[in-house]
Amino acid sequence: MSAIELTIDGKKIEVEPGTTILEAARQLGIDIPTFCYDPELPSNGACRICVVEVEKARALVASCVAPAGSDMVVHTASERVINARRAILSLLVANHPLDCITCEKTGECKLQDYCYRYGVADSEFSGEVKELSDDDSNAFFVRDMNKCILCGICVGKCQDVIGAGAIDFTKRGFVANVGPAFEDSIEDSTCVFCGLCIDSCPVGALIPKYSLGKGRPWEITKTRAVCPYCSIGCNVNLHVKANEVIGVTPVETNPVNRGHLCIKGKFGWDYLKSGDRLTRPLIKSNGVFLEVSWEEALALIADNIDEVKTRYGSDAIMGLCSPKTTNEESYLFQKLIRSLGTNNVDSYTRHCHAPAVDGMMEAFGSAAMTNSIEELSDTGAILVVAADPAESHPVISYRVREAVRNGAQLIVADPEPIGLTDLAQHYLPLYEGSAVALVNAMAYIIIEEGLQDQAFIDKRTEGYAAFKAAVSKYSIQDAAEVTGIGEEELRSAARAYAGAEKAAIISTVGANYSAAGGGLVLALANLALLTGNLGKESAGLYLPYGENNLQGVSDMGALPAVLSGYQLVKEKAVRDKFSRSWKTEINQNAGLSAAEVFTSGENSAIKALYILDENPVTCIGEENVETVQFLANLDFLIVQDIFMTETAALADVILPAAAFAEQEGTYTNTERRVQLTRQAVNPPGEAFPGWAIIAELAGWLGFEWIYDGPSDVFDEMTSLTPQYAGMSYERLKTRGLQWPCPSEDHPGTAVLYEGRFSRGLGLFTVVDDQTAVPSRTEISVSSAAAYHACQCQSDSMSKRSVINNFKRDSGR
Amino acid sequence: MEEQLNSVFASYQGEKSELIPVLQDVQEELGYLPEEAIREVARFVRLPEAKVFGVATFYARFHLHPRGEHIIRLCCGTACHVRGASKVADRVKDVLSVGVGETTEDMKFTYEEVACIGACGLAPVMTIDDKTFGKLDPDKTEKTIKKFGEDSSEGGEA
Ligand code: SF4
Ligand code: SF4
Ligand code: SF4
Ligand code: FES
Ligand code: FES
Numbered sequence: 001m002s003a004i005e006l007t008i009d010g011k012k013i014e015v016e017p018g019t020t021i022l023e024a025a026r027q028l029g030i031d032i033p034t035f036c037y038d039p040e041l042p043s044n045g046a047c048r049i050c051v052v053e054v055e056k057a058r059a060l061v062a063s064c065v066a067p068a069g070s071d072m073v074v075h076t077a078s079e080r081v082i083n084a085r086r087a088i089l090s091l092l093v094a095n096h097p098l099d100c101i102t103c104e105k106t107g108e109c110k111l112q113d114y115c116y117r118y119g120v121a122d123s124e125f126s127g128e129v130k131e132l133s134d135d136d137s138n139a140f141f142v143r144d145m146n147k148c149i150l151c152g153i154c155v156g157k158c159q160d161v162i163g164a165g166a167i168d169f170t171k172r173g174f175v176a177n178v179g180p181a182f183e184d185s186i187e188d189s190t191c192v193f194c195g196l197c198i199d200s201c202p203v204g205a206l207i208p209k210y211s212l213g214k215g216r217p218w219e220i221t222k223t224r225a226v227c228p229y230c231s232i233g234c235n236v237n238l239h240v241k242a243n244e245v246i247g248v249t250p251v252e253t254n255p256v257n258r259g260h261l262c263i264k265g266k267f268g269w270d271y272l273k274s275g276d277r278l279t280r281p282l283i284k285s286n287g288v289f290l291e292v293s294w295e296e297a298l299a300l301i302a303d304n305i306d307e308v309k310t311r312y313g314s315d316a317i318m319g320l321c322s323p324k325t326t327n328e329e330s331y332l333f334q335k336l337i338r339s340l341g342t343n344n345v346d347s348y349t350r351h352c353h354a355p356a357v358d359g360m361m362e363a364f365g366s367a368a369m370t371n372s373i374e375e376l377s378d379t380g381a382i383l384v385v386a387a388d389p390a391e392s393h394p395v396i397s398y399r400v401r402e403a404v405r406n407g408a409q410l411i412v413a414d415p416e417p418i419g420l421t422d423l424a425q426h427y428l429p430l431y432e433g434s435a436v437a438l439v440n441a442m443a444y445i446i447i448e449e450g451l452q453d454q455a456f457i458d459k460r461t462e463g464y465a466a467f468k469a470a471v472s473k474y475s476i477q478d479a480a481e482v483t484g485i486g487e488e489e490l491r492s493a494a495r496a497y498a499g500a501e502k503a504a505i506i507s508t509v510g511a512n513y514s515a516a517g518g519g520l521v522l523a524l525a526n527l528a529l530l531t532g533n534l535g536k537e538s539a540g541l542y543l544p545y546g547e548n549n550l551q552g553v554s555d556m557g558a559l560p561a562v563l564s565g566y567q568l569v570k571e572k573a574v575r576d577k578f579s580r581s582w583k584t585e586i587n588q589n590a591g592l593s594a595a596e597v598f599t600s601g602e603n604s605a606i607k608a609l610y611i612l613d614e615n616p617v618t619c620i621g622e623e624n625v626e627t628v629q630f631l632a633n634l635d636f637l638i639v640q641d642i643f644m645t646e647t648a649a650l651a652d653v654i655l656p657a658a659a660f661a662e663q664e665g666t667y668t669n670t671e672r673r674v675q676l677t678r679q680a681v682n683p684p685g686e687a688f689p690g691w692a693i694i695a696e697l698a699g700w701l702g703f704e705w706i707y708d709g710p711s712d713v714f715d716e717m718t719s720l721t722p723q724y725a726g727m728s729y730e731r732l733k734t735r736g737l738q739w740p741c742p743s744e745d746h747p748g749t750a751v752l753y754e755g756r757f758s759r760g761l762g763l764f765t766v767v768d769d770q771t772a773v774p775s776r777t778e779i780s781v782s783s784a785a786a787y788h789a790c791q792c793q794s795d796s797m798s799k800r801s802v803i804n805n806f807k808r809d810s811g812r
Numbered sequence: 813m814e815e816q817l818n819s820v821f822a823s824y825q826g827e828k829s830e831l832i833p834v835l836q837d838v839q840e841e842l843g844y845l846p847e848e849a850i851r852e853v854a855r856f857v858r859l860p861e862a863k864v865f866g867v868a869t870f871y872a873r874f875h876l877h878p879r880g881e882h883i884i885r886l887c888c889g890t891a892c893h894v895r896g897a898s899k900v901a902d903r904v905k906d907v908l909s910v911g912v913g914e915t916t917e918d919m920k921f922t923y924e925e926v927a928c929i930g931a932c933g934l935a936p937v938m939t940i941d942d943k944t945f946g947k948l949d950p951d952k953t954e955k956t957i958k959k960f961g962e963d964s965s966e967g968g969e970a
Contacts (some may be wrong), residue, residue: 165860171869181854181865182847190860422858 006072021063021074022050031112032076035149035202037064040402041156047149048259049114051084052076060084068155082118089120095129095174097146105204107217111149132177138803140193140209140267145177152179154206161260163390163401163419166191182798193806194394195266199249199259210270210802211239214246223680224251226667227265228324228797230659231545232256232373232395233669235267238661238680245272245681246659255735262394263803269661271800272681276643278656279558279685289654294686294696297653302700304636304652305340306475308608314341314587318606320594321347321558322613323547326665327674328548328713329690330556331564332705333612336698339584343569343591344606347558348598348614353550356543359521363529366566368551370540370752371504372671372738377402379538380500381409383493383527386435386520387508390419393544393670396506413438415552424491432485436767439523441479442494443530444471447536449491451498452596453532460762461529466602467764498531502538522765529762536752544670552668555723555739560591565721581720584703598627607638612690613657615796617646640693643796656687662736663689665710666732672749675726816841817852824856831867835874844875844933872926880915880922882960885939889928896949900936901925901948903950907957920961 002015008025015024020043025032035047043065051060055073060081063074075081092111099105115121135143152169155178159165166189170177180189180375198206222237234257239247248269252259281297281705282289308316309467318335330347337345360367376382376399390397397419404410404423412424414433430438445507446452447468457464476487497503505524524541533539545551557564563586567574579680597606598616610630616627631637631650639651642659662683668674683689691710698705707713711729718724724738726746737748753762798804820837824830834857838849845868848963849875854864889914903925909917916921931937934946937952945956 159860159863165862168860168866169870170866179862181850181861189862232907 004068004070006070006074008069008074009076009562011442015068015176017067018649019068020623021054021061021066024068025052025063025074025076030076032063032262033110033117034064034109035560036151036153036296037149038153038156038200039775041153041160044152046298047077047088047151049085049088051081053078053081079448083663085114086118086120089118092149093120093122096149097129101518103147103204104207106264109204110202126185130174130492135179135185136209137187138191138193139199139802140170140263141186142207142212143179143186143193144205144207144208145179147203148178149205150176150178150201151202153177153200157196157200158191160195160405161398161401162192162196162394162583163397164190164192165422167197168778171703174487177489192390193267193803195261195263195265196259198266199261199341206246208267210267211247215239215241220246222249223661223678224662224676225680226548226669226675226677227261228548228667229264229268230393231548231550231670232393232492233548233667233673233675234261234395235675236261238264238269240680243681245269253734255372256671256675257395260376260395260398263806264543264798268798268801268803271797272659272661274643274800276800277659277684277687278644278648278654279687280656281686282654282656294688297655298697298700301636301638301653302702303696304366305608305701309340312605312607315344315589315591316344316605316607318344318592318597318609318612319346320609320611320616321345321553321560322611323347323550323553324613325549325553325690326663326667326677326710327552327717328710329557329612329694330553331717332691332694332698332713333610334556334558334563335582336694336701336703337576337610338563338586339582339698339703340701341585341587343560343587343589344597345558345591346594346597347550347553348561348594348616353545355518356521356545359518359525359712362542362765363522363763364534364753364757366752368752369542369544369671370534372541373399373542375538375750376400376504376542377406379403379408379484379502381411381503381505383411383413383497383503384420384424385413385439385505385524386419386505387506388414388418388420388506389506389544392508392546396542400506409500411493411496413493421471426489426496428483428485428489428493430481431484435520436523437479438485438490439475439481439520439527440471440492440767441476442485442497443467443523444474444479444526445476445491445494446498446527447471449495449498451495452530456532457530460532460757461537461764462761463764463766466766467526467530470766472766473768497527502536503531504539504542505533506542508544520765523767525762528768529764534762535751535757537751540751546670549667551670551672552674553667554719556717560593563720564717565723567721578720581716586609590602598630600630602629602633604633606630607634608642609634609637610638611647611651612640613642615641615645615647617650628754640690642687643800645796651789655693656683656685657693658683658689660689662687663710664693665689665691666714666729669736672738673736674724674732674741676729676732750762813842813848814852816850821856826856826858828857828859831859831864832871834858835864835868839874844878846876850876872951875913877913877922878915878919880919882920883922883939884926884957885924885926885929887927887929887935887937888925889932889935891928891932894962895935897936899950900938900953901947903953904938904957907954921957 004017005014008028009030011028013024013028022032033048034050037043045062045065048062050063052063053075054061064682100112105653130146131619132145155168158167167179170179180186198208219241220239222239225236227234229234235251235254237249237251248266250257250259250261278290281294317340319333321333334345357367382400400420410424411426412421413428413430415429421427433640480487528541529533561569563578569590579586597604637651638653639648640655640657641648642657648654661680664679666676689714695705695707718727726741727737728741738750741748820841824834834853839845850864851861854861886901908921910916910923912925936948937946940960
């Protein structure tokens with residue numbers, strides 16, 4: 001279709017057919033006021049503040065719904081238009097409390113701004129003012145519905161974008177309102193406290209409690225940072241006044257969260273101000289901690305490390321790195337440990353994801369999310385197996401909802417309803433433990449009905465014949481019996497997945513610390529290979545990690561057998577490259593893994609341990625006793641953390657570190673996107689950024705490291721790490737970059753395996769076990785402690801935050 | 813109630829688009845829409861409770877409270893308002909000790925306020941069931957209601 005040309009306020013513009021007058025005007029930089037319009041919601045044309053005059057049209061039109069027409073001549077600020085807007089404002093003001101002096105929204109309120117713009121000071125209509133009482137039942141935000149102008153944006157956001165469905169319009173006429181069912185308080189509703197309604201409300205009806213009385217918009221500076229909780233890595237604006245974070249809003253312009261957050265990102269940062277923060281180095285002396293200077297603490301560490309090294313050798317030293325540290329910190333950490341002559345460095349929580357990593361390694365030759373989170377919105381079909389993204393990775397569930405709004409088929413296979421079931425065209429409540437059978441049955445149906453992508457199979461895969469033979473061993477009736485899902489449902493789900501041009505799979509089974517999960521990962525990889533849903537946009541396998549920088553910490557080489565970029569320690573050329581850069585020898589033997597060491601109890605070979613931001617004492621549930629025993633047997637324990645944790649309490653030296661808002665650095669999210677997080681406030685007391693502490697300690701240990709700042713560390717790392725080679729802080733500023741990014745002119749890689757898998761051909765694997773894989777719910781019951789382990793660092797933050805107040809009863 | 817709801821649900825698929833007919837049938841079955849029924853309907857058609865509640869409170873034909881034997885509708889349209897409907901309203905609420913939309917304890921009367929019913933010449937106007945009473949004042953209204961209550965309790969020949 002050809003473009004449409006129209007004239008707005010005397011300026012000509014060409015737009016795509018279907019563009020609204022409002023959008024066309026915005027392209028010209030003309031600001032038309034809006035209340036009820038939101039780009040991600042269907043326009044309802046309810047408020048009419050956006051009216052414009054179209055020549056030859058009798059009535060004024062609502063520009064947010066009216067499409068631009070050929071040769072239209074539009075006036076956005078004619079006298080008629082302005083009078084109409086004044087009348088609307090006047091009506092709104094008539095029953096508005098107008099307590100702007102104390103209203104938190106002053107300065108950012110659309111009603112206030114537009115009244116100012118059009119000179120509406122008071123109402124010519126004397127209206128009854130509503131007298132509803134505030135709802136401040138919850139720990140997070142206040143709802144003052146007397147200020148609500150019934151624009152409906154919060155309703156749309158809550159129902160369509162978030163899927164919580166906590167609120168809707170109620171009643172009508174003068175008593176019309178927006179709120180939860182049965183006029184309950186928001187606390188008793190299905191609200192998940194994502195805060196999106198707060199961030200979208202044009203007026204001061206919804207106010208976060210954290211900002212009450214804390215500051216005016218013009219007193220606040222905003223610093224862009226990355227949420228430290230989960231592996232999505234949402235971008236946030238930290239609102240700062242007088243070196244204090246007093247609020248958080250989502251960044252709207254980045255591809256990861258696009259203006260959305262979950263409760264953790266919106267409300268979970270107040271642990272920054274927790275009284276439990278460590279503010280000075282501590283040394284244990286006769287069982288009690290004494291505050292000491294940095295010099296004293298670092299000298300003591302250097303002495304003890306030297307002593308252990310001399311008495312027991314380098315391999316008696318180990319470093320344990322948290323998946324919450326920045327790339328710079330974890331890179332320097334493994335460099336320090338390796339410079340001491342050992343490869344004993346690991347990230348404890350990585351083993352939680354071993355099934356996902358191992359399965360993908362086998363099928364594709366490398367292990368990472370194959371596609372990007374934002375691509376989900378454009379996919380044609382989504383299969384969710386053994387996952388509840390609304391709980392574990394909320395932003396992924398928002399994208400799934402968006403995809404379904406855009407017409408995608410959604411298949412949810414879970415014994416219990418999950419947060420996306422309401423939307424699923426295909427809900428398969430399969431029996432516990434039958435997920436592999438279900439996925440195999442889908443594969444069988446796809447082959448039987450000829451829906452596979454034969455060209456892809458022929459050209460890009462191997463092992464198909466054996467796989468085909470294996471899935472054909474069972475009839476659909478067998479599968480129906482094992483899974484409890486009828487043949488028709490199985491068929492229609494298989495057709496929905498295979499019939500889509502692009503289809504994606506989401507599962508967190510890999511995040512469950514369960515070896516059996518590996519079978520499901522392989523079965524899912526088979527399904528994607530079978531339908532050619534790899535190596536192209538909006539398809540692939542989404543097996544998101546838990547902790548925020550697990551991807552980055554692994555990429556940085558905080559692992560016993562590999563250096564940064566998964567370069568093998570055992571390869572001489574790799575060791576030589578790093579030795580040259582680091583000016584130190586690298587041990588050729590892979591180090592011990594955390595899992596090995598932590599279960600070795602009294603017999604451990606490790607005498608000195610340096611722990612970054614990990615709390616293994618409470619992390620690992622049942623192994624607790626063994627861990628404490630192991631830690632107690634050490635000659636020397638160093639803990640670097642932001643809190644006094646149960647593990648820190650066992651340390652000989654505690655080093656106080658900066659938290660996320662207090663330092664600059666990078667994190668790599670679960671879609672391989674490296675993102676820059678900035679410093680908004682100073683660390684408390686004498687706490688320091690982790691990377692700087694490690695660099696300082698290196699000096700005390702006799703290494704000559706000179707870094708001007710975290711970007712220096714990053715640059716050294718990129719020079720040694722092929723996947724990151726083309727990155728720099730400058731390039732990461734706005735959207736970040738997804739690895740591999742091999743050169744400075746490379747745009748980063750949104751989609752893995754275009755044209756080639758890391759191992760060459762994609763491998764079909766026979767997963768011939770009909771019952772081996774526990775479902776999500778089974779896992780959450782039987783391995784609750786283990787699953788918890790994968791979130792332990794987040795727990796130490798969230799339990800010191802207001803978000804600890806949010807306990808959703810399980811009934812959804 | 814569960815059985816009654818299930819018998820209504822039996823003739824539907826549980827699609828979102830069925831919300832309004834399902835609510836109608838449930839109301840027919842139960843006489844009104846109790847909270848529990850709204851929750852069950854929401855679950856059945858897979859919509860948020862807030863949405864179902866919103867719809868149920870938007871349309872005047874849905875009732876969230878039990879309805880009395882007789883429905884009093886007082887017109888609060890402009891003409892009636894001008895001629896003193898609000899004084900009449902106060903008296904009705906007083907006599908029956910109910911608020912708008914509520915039902916008397918003996919389940920005899922439900923009191924509602926409505927917009928113009930097209931009998932402005934008789935303003936202020938109210939209807940009780942299908943009978944219309946015009947040119948009301950508070951005393952006349954009180955008498956009418958009392959009489960209506962007695963008549964119907966004597967055997968409901970009205
Ligand atoms: S905070 Fe989120 S879930 Fe709660 S009402 Fe607002 S949009 Fe809905
Ligand atoms: S609370 Fe705010 S966003 Fe919601 S309808 Fe009212 S004015 Fe609009
Ligand atoms: S989805 Fe993850 S990254 Fe985003 S706000 Fe929530 S916890 Fe933070
Ligand atoms: S913004 Fe266009 S009608 Fe509300
Ligand atoms: S205003 Fe009451 S009948 Fe018309």
